[in-house]
Amino acid sequence: MGHHPLVRGDENARLYQYEQAVKQAFAGIEAVLRQLAAWQHESDFVGRAQGHARATLGFELPAELLQDTWIQALDTGRLYAWCVFETFRRMSAEFFEQRPLAVEGAASFHAFLQQCGFHTLDISPCADGRLAHVIRYVLRLPHEPVRRKSYAGALFDVEDSLEKWVETEMLRQREGRPNAADAPTRYLKVAVYHHSSTRPDQEGCAAHGSDTRRAAQGALERLQAFRQGVENSFCCGASIDLLLIGVDTDTDAIRLHLPDADGAMDVDDYIDANELYHATANAAMGDAEATVQDHLRRHCSAANMTVPAPGMLRLAARLLCANLAQIDYVRRYHGGRYADIGHQERFIGMGIGFEEVQLRNLTYFAYLRTVEEGAQDLDVGIKIFNGLNVRRGLPIPVVIRYDYHGQVPGARARAEARCQQLEAALQQRYHAYVEQGLLHTLLMVRDCHAGASAEVVGGSLLCSDQEVH
Numbered sequence: 001m002g003h004h005p006l007v008r009g010d011e012n013a014r015l016y017q018y019e020q021a022v023k024q025a026f027a028g029i030e031a032v033l034r035q036l037a038a039w040q041h042e043s044d045f046v047g048r049a050q051g052h053a054r055a056t057l058g059f060e061l062p063a064e065l066l067q068d069t070w071i072q073a074l075d076t077g078r079l080y081a082w083c084v085f086e087t088f089r090r091m092s093a094e095f096f097e098q099r100p101l102a103v104e105g106a107a108s109f110h111a112f113l114q115q116c117g118f119h120t121l122d123i124s125p126c127a128d129g130r131l132a133h134v135i136r137y138v139l140r141l142p143h144e145p146v147r148r149k150s151y152a153g154a155l156f157d158v159e160d161s162l163e164k165w166v167e168t169e170m171l172r173q174r175e176g177r178p179n180a181a182d183a184p185t186r187y188l189k190v191a192v193y194h195h196s197s198t199r200p201d202q203e204g205c206a207a208h209g210s211d212t213r214r215a216a217q218g219a220l221e222r223l224q225a226f227r228q229g230v231e232n233s234f235c236c237g238a239s240i241d242l243l244l245i246g247v248d249t250d251t252d253a254i255r256l257h258l259p260d261a262d263g264a265m266d267v268d269d270y271i272d273a274n275e276l277y278h279a280t281a282n283a284a285m286g287d288a289e290a291t292v293q294d295h296l297r298r299h300c301s302a303a304n305m306t307v308p309a310p311g312m313l314r315l316a317a318r319l320l321c322a323n324l325a326q327i328d329y330v331r332r333y334h335g336g337r338y339a340d341i342g343h344q345e346r347f348i349g350m351g352i353g354f355e356e357v358q359l360r361n362l363t364y365f366a367y368l369r370t371v372e373e374g375a376q377d378l379d380v381g382i383k384i385f386n387g388l389n390v391r392r393g394l395p396i397p398v399v400i401r402y403d404y405h406g407q408v409p410g411a412r413a414r415a416e417a418r419c420q421q422l423e424a425a426l427q428q429r430y431h432a433y434v435e436q437g438l439l440h441t442l443l444m445v446r447d448c449h450a451g452a453s454a455e456v457v458g459g460s461l462l463c464s465d466q467e468v469h
């Protein structure tokens with residue numbers, strides 16, 4: 001299948017290779033355990049099981065989970081959770097050591113952003129795992145300079161964003177990072193909601209009852225509250241720019257709600273990247289972003305709205321062009337529509353961090369500092385995993401993570417303590433699951449300042465023959 005004429009370069013093969021390798025590593029776990037369950041009464045079970053695990057999963061299993069299976073049934077649930085955690089640990093280590101999704105010219109991204117009039121790009125997608133690839137795949141952005149913080153229904157925490165805004169402006173004042181405070185650029189906050197074009201009433205956003213308009217409206221109101229918060233809290237014309245994007249989780253095509261010259265957006269008016277894809281299918285190759293900018297100007301004139309500032313127009317065109325590449329990707333490798341349009345996440349990621357998760361339908365995010373604070377997001381995640389795992393007797397794997405800034409004295413110890421507090425609170429909230437062996441945890445911390453790999457610091461399944469990595 002040929003490329004769309006406005007899609008430049010070919011990242012798709014590389015992105016697909018990575019997606020497949022990781023997805024298959026997780027997908028292979030159940031088949032291995034099914035095989036082990038069939039072999040458990042055979043005399044050479046342990047040796048056979050280890051050989052099979054090594055050959056198919058690439059690692060051995062903890063010996064104590066394989067012992068005594070002639071007396072007691074193999075504890076498939078524990079093994080399952082252990083394998084999910086080990087697969088994630090390996091994927092995470094590879095991500096930080098080998099940088100499989102690194103973008104060439106990521107440094108020039110800051111320059112581009114500033115030319116568009118922005119010094120920070122802060123994106124809050126819905127916590128739904130079907131949007132976890134929004135940065136690196138759907139919008140083709142470099143993941144390092146973009147801030148991502150997910151919330152159920154894209155209903156991000158306004159105070160947390162305000163804090164980030166203050167921190168950003170402070171760094172500009174004191175250190176001139178990423179640019180000087182007097183440069184005429186602004187903080188750009190993006191909220192990303194989602195819907196399903198195939199089954200809009202069932203596979204949309206769980207936090208908004210699969211009501212697409214409500215999801216868009218909810219995210220837009222949060223954006224407006226954040227801007228109002230900045231304007232009311234800081235004088236001297238302090239303000240931010242906003243952008244609202246919707247993703248069709250079946251095809252990855254975006255809806256971009258273009259702001260007008262005053263920065264106002266309309267939930268019912270958007271550029272549909274899928275329509276753009278078809279409308280420009282025969283466009284001449286050449287300056288793709290200029291072609292899309294013309295399209296956007298025509299859209300404004302047809303919708304009777306003012307054209308946004310040139311920088312916003314340029315950024316919107318770039319995001320739409322990037323999404324055309326992702327539409328090509330889904331057409332080429334997934335027949336234009338994902339087979340797994342519903343939830344297929346493998347684990348819940350809870351706490352602060354998870355930069356390494358840039359893939360679709362792998363992780364349900366619950367970003368939180370305390371379980372009480374994020375209880376609603378966590379409940380949505382547990383509900384999703386009731387359908388995916390518990391219904392079949394499989395446990396819910398929860399990776400608890402706390403990223404810390406290693407240059408701050410004592411930060412690592414506090415991150416570790418945070419992980420343990422989160423684990424205790426999680427186990428208390430869902431004690432019925434824990435008692436039935438249906439909830440397992442892995443605790444990890446990471447020095448994000450040093451760009452280091454994540455380290456395992458605990459969990460419910462650490463076995464005696466296993467060291468903490």
Ligand SMILES: [Zn+2]
Nearest residue numbers: 126128153205
């Ligand atoms: Zn959602």
